[in-house]
Amino acid sequence: MSKTVQVRVTHLYKAPPENIFDAFLDEKRAGKFMFATPTGDMVRVEIDPRPGGRFLFTDRRPGEGDVDHVGTFLELDRPRRLVFEFLVPKYSQEISVVTLDFAAAGGGCEATLTHDGVLEAWAEQTRGGWTMILGNLEAAVSA
Secondary structure, rough: OEEEEEEEEEEEEEOOOHHHHHHHHHHHHHHOOOOOOOOOEEEEEEEOOOOOEEEEEEEEEEOEEEEEEEEEEEEEEEEOEEEEHHHHHHHHOOOOEEEEEEEOOOOOEEEEEEEEEEHHHHHHHHHHHHHHHHHHHHHHOOO
């Protein structure tokens, strides 16, 4: 079994925690930042926002084809916490857990994402991906 690590990324937003939390569960907004790559085309977004509910994002990427990102919501505590199991079947069958904590900060929100169970070989790529996603969320909540 491969060694796993924890990846943590934090981002500050001007929007309040409710707006940031809600963006993760709204198909139209989430499709613009969750797992969307600069060269890909988000062709499918399905979100069932409840404990036990599932999500699916399909990003069509040049040279890779369709890349599904799937998961199951474990906890939804609006606007404080969102926890889900996560899997990218094309690249690994390992299920990991992502926790998003939202806190009011300076009139906006500080979001802290903790991804547990990341294969060590994917740690830096995972950190970069989440950093991009949280950065792209800024535009999704201002739209």
